[in-house]
Amino acid sequence: MDVSASVALATPRPRRGVALLPLGLALLAAAMLAGVLLGPARVTASGLFAALLDALGLAELPVEHARDAAVLGVVRAPRVLLGALIGSGLGAAGAAMQGLFRNPLADPGLIGVSAGAALAAVAAIVFGGSLFGATAGLVGLWMLPLAAFAGGLGATLLMARLGTVGGVTSVATLLLAGVAVNALAGALTGLLIFMADDRQVRDITFWTLGSLAGARWAQVPVVLLLVGIPSLMLCALARPFNALLLGEAEAFHLGTRVESVKRFAIVLAAIAVAAGVAFTGLIGFVGLVVPHLVRLGFGSDHRLVLPGAALLGGALLVLADLLARSLAAPAELPVGVVTALLGAPFFLWLLRRRAAGGAG
Amino acid sequence: MIAAEGLTIRAGRRRLLCGVTLQLLPGEVLAVVGPNGAGKSTLLRALSGELRPDAGAVMFEGQDLASWSPAALARRRAVVSQHVALAFPMVAAEVVALGRLPWHGTPAAAQDEAAVAEALSAAGVLRLAGQPHGTLSGGERQRVQVARALAQLHGAPGPAALLLDEPTASLDVKHGAALLALLRRLARQGLAVLVVLHDLNEAAFVADRVAVLADSRLVMFGTPQEVLRPALLGDVYGIPFRATGGVLAPAFAG
Numbered sequence: 329m330d331v332s333a334s335v336a337l338a339t340p341r342p343r344r345g346v347a348l349l350p351l352g353l354a355l356l357a358a359a360m361l362a363g364v365l366l367g368p369a370r371v372t373a374s375g376l377f378a379a380l381l382d383a384l385g386l387a388e389l390p391v392e393h394a395r396d397a398a399v400l401g402v403v404r405a406p407r408v409l410l411g412a413l414i415g416s417g418l419g420a421a422g423a424a425m426q427g428l429f430r431n432p433l434a435d436p437g438l439i440g441v442s443a444g445a446a447l448a449a450v451a452a453i454v455f456g457g458s459l460f461g462a463t464a465g466l467v468g469l470w471m472l473p474l475a476a477f478a479g480g481l482g483a484t485l486l487m488a489r490l491g492t493v494g495g496v497t498s499v500a501t502l503l504l505a506g507v508a509v510n511a512l513a514g515a516l517t518g519l520l521i522f523m524a525d526d527r528q529v530r531d532i533t534f535w536t537l538g539s540l541a542g543a544r545w546a547q548v549p550v551v552l553l554l555v556g557i558p559s560l561m562l563c564a565l566a567r568p569f570n571a572l573l574l575g576e577a578e579a580f581h582l583g584t585r586v587e588s589v590k591r592f593a594i595v596l597a598a599i600a601v602a603a604g605v606a607f608t609g610l611i612g613f614v615g616l617v618v619p620h621l622v623r624l625g626f627g628s629d630h631r632l633v634l635p636g637a638a639l640l641g642g643a644l645l646v647l648a649d650l651l652a653r654s655l656a657a658p659a660e661l662p663v664g665v666v667t668a669l670l671g672a673p674f675f676l677w678l679l680r681r682r683a684a685g686g687a688g
Numbered sequence: 689m690i691a692a693e694g695l696t697i698r699a700g701r702r703r704l705l706c707g708v709t710l711q712l713l714p715g716e717v718l719a720v721v722g723p724n725g726a727g728k729s730t731l732l733r734a735l736s737g738e739l740r741p742d743a744g745a746v747m748f749e750g751q752d753l754a755s756w757s758p759a760a761l762a763r764r765r766a767v768v769s770q771h772v773a774l775a776f777p778m779v780a781a782e783v784v785a786l787g788r789l790p791w792h793g794t795p796a797a798a799q800d801e802a803a804v805a806e807a808l809s810a811a812g813v814l815r816l817a818g819q820p821h822g823t824l825s826g827g828e829r830q831r832v833q834v835a836r837a838l839a840q841l842h843g844a845p846g847p848a849a850l851l852l853d854e855p856t857a858s859l860d861v862k863h864g865a866a867l868l869a870l871l872r873r874l875a876r877q878g879l880a881v882l883v884v885l886h887d888l889n890e891a892a893f894v895a896d897r898v899a900v901l902a903d904s905r906l907v908m909f910g911t912p913q914e915v916l917r918p919a920l921l922g923d924v925y926g927i928p929f930r931a932t933g934g935v936l937a938p939a940f941a942g
Binding site: 629 | 735736737757758759760762763765766767768772773774775776777778782783786787789790792804840898
């Protein structure tokens with residue numbers, strides 16, 4: 329019996345896995361290129377090239393490309409970069425939460441980060457105006473993101489605290505604490521909406537639907553730091569997450585420091601998601617659906633699922649944003665509406681497929 | 689290899705294990721038997737390092753178990769739990785390959801593929817290697833877990849221990865006997881094997897020594913001949929026993 333041949337036959341994944349990173353990178357690059365070039369104001373490839381040369385200081389900007397350069401440099405480039413980064417964060421955080429909770433229905437919302445961010449953002453919209461005057465310069469610009477980030481992170485830390493007894497974080501307790509924290513934040517948000525005036529209610533509604541329209545260059549380094557780095561660190565937890573595929577006790581038997589992995593993953597995911605939604609508002613379904621897409625194509629190995637979900641999440645959000653600003657031009661659809669419109673039907677299909685006996 | 693000294697485990701105010709002292713030696717199969725709720729699984733979890741003693745100590749190779757890093761411990765002892773359900777689908781060979789996780793970053797990681805292939809073949813699941821884990825029967829999953837544990841201990845830097853919690857519970861007679869024979873073979877190669885069993889005849893067949901737990905305490909610890917006597921078993925299980933042609937069976941009325 330040829331043992332090694334049978335095993336090689338049994339594990340086709342590594343070969344398929346090798347293709348994942350180039351494929352994901354190519355997809356993300358293509359989505360970003362499309363995101364930069366396409367949209368209500370058409371930009372030509374030569375315009376992009378000229379603007380790039382100008383930005384790098386290699387050539388003077390020809391007059392005929394001045395408008396292209398302005399559209400690209402001021403509007404599109406930061407928007408596409410933010411979309412790619414924030415989508416990556418949502419994808420990686422979603423994959424991490426599904427691995428941690430050992431549950432295909434888990435998403436970052438489960439750890440309270442979205443509800444906490446929403447509560448704080450709504451509070452900032454309702455009370456911020458009277459505190460600082462309507463959009464008073466720098467404070468007005470950063471107050472909402474700061475509040476949302478702090479709210480999202482705070483809610484998650486509260487939940488993790490509630491779910492930890494005697495140094496052990498119980499996933500089941502965490503889930504139930506998440507339900508309670510989400511309900512409480514939702515109720516408080518509702519109370520604030522009740523107190524808000526009509527203009528604020530409109531702001532709140534659009535914030536909860538998500539949009540990349542507010543993207544600015546100044547936000548890019550912040551997001552790079554607070555979304556990009558935690559996402560990379562989550563990818564580095566792939567092996568402990570693989571051990572968790574068998575269960576928590578089994579992961580310990582395989583040498584995993586389960587409690588530190590759990591705490592580390594929750595905090596990293598909360599930072600990545602909170603920093604993302606701080607600038608865009610809530611964006612649903614990317615964190616839930618994208619990891620499943622990667623698993624369908626490449627299996628459950630987290631060494632592929634985590635980076636794959638990050639790359640695909642970035643590409644998906646950039647494309648969803650392209651649709652959001654193109655479909656109803658010159659108006660913009662909220663990007664959260666687009667991701668939900670794409671994600672929900674897919675998710676239903678996934679549920680039906682699992683019900684038909686796909687679980688393992 | 690592994691030594692428990694006055695091992696006591698509590699859950700709240702309930703005592704799950706009370707003052708258990710025993711040793712698991714390299715090259716032996718130690719069977720743990722006893723009625724439901726006697727503390728067999730708790731003993732296994734404490735010896736694996738999963739539960740910390742509330743009193744007493746567990747030593748692994750002469751060192752307090754708690755002072756071992758999880759990764760170093762995982763390269764010397766593997767555990768086969770009763771039930772394993774995967775969070776997301778994988779094929780059997782991938783599950784077995786998870787056994788190599790503790791070796792990541794060590795020179796022995798170069799032998800990962802060989803270790804997985806050998807373990808699949810030793811546990812008799814080579815032909816299942818490419819099957820989705822979700823489509824396997826309970827017995828097949830059990831054997832895949834045994835293969836995973838063997839892959840984990842492949843190349844252990846010193847004596848290694850394998851702990852199994854009722855591995856034969858979902859196996860038919862043939863596969864159960866094959867698994868017990870595999871455990872005997874592994875012990876002969878120097879592995880320390882601790883196996884929780886329900887079937888006393890299986891214990892008599894496979895074990896060098898038998899530990900009998902009852903009501904959270906170790907009531908007997910010795911060779912099968914010393915321990916598996918109808919009088920003692922009658923006390924432990926609360927029903928009369930008799931040996932019929934070398935087979936131990938409860939003596940039902942009539």
